[in-house]
Amino acid sequence: MSRRIAAAAIRGAHQVVAQAEQEIQAALEKFGPDKPVAFPSTGYYLPTVYGLTGHAIEKLSDVRVTLDHAKSLLAPEPSEALWLPYLGPALDAGMATLFAEELIEGVRSLNGGWPASTNNGAKYNGPIDDPQMRAWGIQLVDGRMPGFAAIVGTAKSNEVAVKIVRELQSRGILVLLASGSPERGKKTIVDQLMEEGVEMGYGTYIVPFGPDTISAVHALGFATRSAISFGGLKPGQGEDILLYNKYRVFAFVLALGEVDDIKYATAAGAVSYGFPVIADTNIPNIFPNGLTIYEAVVRMPFDDIPGADDLERAEKLVQRCIEVRGVKIRISKVPIPVSYGPAFEGERVRREQLRAEFGGRRSSCFEFLRMRDTSEIEDGKITLVGQDMDSVDQGGALDLGIVVEVAGRKMQTDFEPVLERHIHHFINGAEGVQHMGQRDIAWIRVANAAYDKGFRVKHLGEIIRARILSEFSAIVDKVQVTLYTEKDDVQEWIKVAREAFRERNERVASLTDDSVDVFYSCALCQSFAPNHICVVSPERLGLCGSENWLDCKAAYEIYPTGPNRPIEKKGLIDAEKGEWESINQFVYANTNQSVERVTMYSMMDAPMTSCGCFECIVMMIPEANGVMVVSREDPSMTPAGMTFSTLAGMAGGGVQAPGVMGIGKYFLGSRKFLATEGGLKRVVWMSSVLKESMQEELQAAAEREGIPDLLDKIADEGVATTVEELLPFLEEKGHPALTMDPLF
Numbered sequence: 001m002s003r004r005i006a007a008a009a010i011r012g013a014h015q016v017v018a019q020a021e022q023e024i025q026a027a028l029e030k031f032g033p034d035k036p037v038a039f040p041s042t043g044y045y046l047p048t049v050y051g052l053t054g055h056a057i058e059k060l061s062d063v064r065v066t067l068d069h070a071k072s073l074l075a076p077e078p079s080e081a082l083w084l085p086y087l088g089p090a091l092d093a094g095m096a097t098l099f100a101e102e103l104i105e106g107v108r109s110l111n112g113g114w115p116a117s118t119n120n121g122a123k124y125n126g127p128i129d130d131p132q133m134r135a136w137g138i139q140l141v142d143g144r145m146p147g148f149a150a151i152v153g154t155a156k157s158n159e160v161a162v163k164i165v166r167e168l169q170s171r172g173i174l175v176l177l178a179s180g181s182p183e184r185g186k187k188t189i190v191d192q193l194m195e196e197g198v199e200m201g202y203g204t205y206i207v208p209f210g211p212d213t214i215s216a217v218h219a220l221g222f223a224t225r226s227a228i229s230f231g232g233l234k235p236g237q238g239e240d241i242l243l244y245n246k247y248r249v250f251a252f253v254l255a256l257g258e259v260d261d262i263k264y265a266t267a268a269g270a271v272s273y274g275f276p277v278i279a280d281t282n283i284p285n286i287f288p289n290g291l292t293i294y295e296a297v298v299r300m301p302f303d304d305i306p307g308a309d310d311l312e313r314a315e316k317l318v319q320r321c322i323e324v325r326g327v328k329i330r331i332s333k334v335p336i337p338v339s340y341g342p343a344f345e346g347e348r349v350r351r352e353q354l355r356a357e358f359g360g361r362r363s364s365c366f367e368f369l370r371m372r373d374t375s376e377i378e379d380g381k382i383t384l385v386g387q388d389m390d391s392v393d394q395g396g397a398l399d400l401g402i403v404v405e406v407a408g409r410k411m412q413t414d415f416e417p418v419l420e421r422h423i424h425h426f427i428n429g430a431e432g433v434q435h436m437g438q439r440d441i442a443w444i445r446v447a448n449a450a451y452d453k454g455f456r457v458k459h460l461g462e463i464i465r466a467r468i469l470s471e472f473s474a475i476v477d478k479v480q481v482t483l484y485t486e487k488d489d490v491q492e493w494i495k496v497a498r499e500a501f502r503e504r505n506e507r508v509a510s511l512t513d514d515s516v517d518v519f520y521s522c523a524l525c526q527s528f529a530p531n532h533i534c535v536v537s538p539e540r541l542g543l544c545g546s547e548n549w550l551d552c553k554a555a556y557e558i559y560p561t562g563p564n565r566p567i568e569k570k571g572l573i574d575a576e577k578g579e580w581e582s583i584n585q586f587v588y589a590n591t592n593q594s595v596e597r598v599t600m601y602s603m604m605d606a607p608m609t610s611c612g613c614f615e616c617i618v619m620m621i622p623e624a625n626g627v628m629v630v631s632r633e634d635p636s637m638t639p640a641g642m643t644f645s646t647l648a649g650m651a652g653g654g655v656q657a658p659g660v661m662g663i664g665k666y667f668l669g670s671r672k673f674l675a676t677e678g679g680l681k682r683v684v685w686m687s688s689v690l691k692e693s694m695q696e697e698l699q700a701a702a703e704r705e706g707i708p709d710l711l712d713k714i715a716d717e718g719v720a721t722t723v724e725e726l727l728p729f730l731e732e733k734g735h736p737a738l739t740m741d742p743l744f
């Protein structure tokens with residue numbers, strides 16, 4: 001390691017720690033010592049500090065311990081003349097930097113969060129929230145997401161910035177962005193991508209943390225939480241968390257442009273996690289081998305990379321990053337002319353970019369998947385009946401019917417909707433293609449850029465076939481797809497499809513908890529909530545909202561040893577509360593003997609536990625003799641005196657907490673929702689986003705309860721954010737909860 005770099009890292013650490021001290025002092029004066037400090041929607045406090053040291057920072061006065069710890073890691077700034085055995089001090093400086101950076105970001109969140117980019121109004125994200133961390137963490141662990149890239153600085157040009165990011169996205173690599181590099185213009189890489197119209201956000205696997213290097217610490221906060229969630233490590237096991245990342249998480253830092261002292265200091269922190277640093281400038285090597293699996297620091301001065309032009313150089317740069325970290329790319333091959341991968345699922349196709357659309361307001365589009373006998377279909381037969389996109393004008397619309405026929409020895413008609421539902425994200429994975437809706441309200445938009453690369457209607461069939469065969473190979477052997485674009489064909493087929501949808505609806509409606517003999521467990525979340533298990537029944541879906549009873553049933557067929565297992569309903573204890581001996585036994589045996597009883601339909605007596613991915617939290621409001629339901633998407637204060645993210649800390653982690661329960665939002669419309677406590681009539685307050693997005697289901701439930709105007713009697717954040725505001729509203733509306741039996 002170069003002595004100059006060690007000195008730079010130590011100098012950078014001194015700067016960041018001093019800045020933290022100043023900002024903390026200012027925050028203490030402004031807010032006082034008891035002001036709660038937390039990142040939004042996380043149960044891991046300030047996660048790098050919490051994970052590596054075990055210290056849970058909850059309020060401003062708690063930060064002192066960490067600041068003192070950071071200071072104790074600082075070696076004196078080395079003078080040029082002084083010889084230092086510098087590796088240890090440089091790594092310590094890296095740790096001190098990460099801690100101080102996280103404290104600064106913690107204070108920043110008190111001052112209104114993360115700013116919009118000055119150049120163009122793009123919103124910075126700040127840290128990744130827990131639900132997203134969990135969703136990506138699972139992908140990192142099972143290999144769907146090969147790794148992540150933390151990019152700091154500014155690319156040589158906007159074109160190079162876009163090229164680098166697209167190369168990473170198409171490999172499914174998560175892109176985390178922070179900082180800029182002043183000598184390459186007053187722009188950050190986020191500015192560069194914004195100028196080129198690149199969509200950023202969770203949906204596209206690009207997260208712009210913030211405009212400065214300090215915000216890059218969120219990459220390590222993400223890595224730390226992944227290790228705790230998925231590696232089964234405990235907060236405070238710092239060394240194990242670093243090793244887990246070194247061997248399990250394929251991440252690297254890409255430094256674009258000049259590397260200043262704070263970047264060196266932050267890089268020193270990243271190297272402790274085993275994440276190598278690749279720079280596109282000529283920086284000296286910072287660290288000896290051994291800290292990371294391959295080289296710790298790689299220099300690739302951009303203009304010296306062999307290549308015909310800058311775009312080719314950018315491609316080689318990314319290629320080298322992947323080699324240095326040993327990232328394994330495993331993307332299912334889909335034979336289409338555009339890039340394909342989960343990073344493109346969240347992309348939108350705007351009106352100006354639109355080549356042609358199917359469905360929406362101007363045409364009909366449906367998708368219909370049915371099971372056939374294996375002799376009736378031919379695998380790989382993809383047929384277009386009718387005209388292609390070439391026949392419509394720029395921005396035009398065409399009718400489309402997608403008929404997918406599948407066969408396989410273990411296929412069942414019950415799995416038709418499960419497979420059909422996947423068409424949505426299968427098609428969305430294509431770059432420049434957007435899919436919305438399902439069944440006969442599907443809506444597909446194709447961008448000019450995709451069309452220009454040769455994307456045509458039959459590629460939709462190619463995508464569906466390739467993905468079904470790769471994900472459902474245990475139940476499906478053959479896939480045939482026919483695409484209809486003539487109006488008459490579409491109208492004729494839509495009748496067939498609607499008849500099938502109607503039958504399916506009836507089958508699902510008749511599928512009640514009483515009509516089946518088995519429920520299913522879901523243990524997917526045990527990787528981070530080892531004492532939590534979901535019990536999924538036809539009338540109660542998993543609390544994450546993404547697993548219903550049929551999904552679990554199909555998943556069990558596909559992987560009998562996987563996370564979903566059947567639980568036979570035996571030994572009824574209480575029909576109203578939904579308690580069975582067999583379920584209690586199963587739950588006890590599968591929660592490390594921590595949960596002895598679970599009722600399916602009560603929140604006051606032995607309610608189901610929660611992992612942390614709930615779409616909503618139900619919580620009692622004793623003063624109103626009712627409950628409130630707050631949505632994950634609602635950041636406002638609730639009458640319980642807590643926001644969703646604070647409540648999430650109480651409801652999660654697999655503990656049974658009578659009076660608080662996480663649920664999937666569709667459970668709100670179920671006959672079994674709080675059946676013991678009086679159902680929907682108990683709800684006195686609900687986030688408005690739920691009232692709006694669930695309007696139909698809630699209205700149906702209200703009518704079933706015999707109070708058709710019930711929704712008007714339920715308050716929301718626009719009416720009340722305190723109990724004092726809530727009660728008069730309920731009185732005035734004559735809410736039924738006020739006269740119901742006492743909740744407890």
Ligand code: SF4
Pocket residue numbers: 522523524525526533534536541542543544545546547611613614
């Ligand atoms: Fe996790 Fe429950 Fe959803 Fe399964 S059903 S993924 S355990 S929240």
Ligand code: ZN
Pocket residue numbers: 525544611612613614
């Ligand atoms: Zn979960």
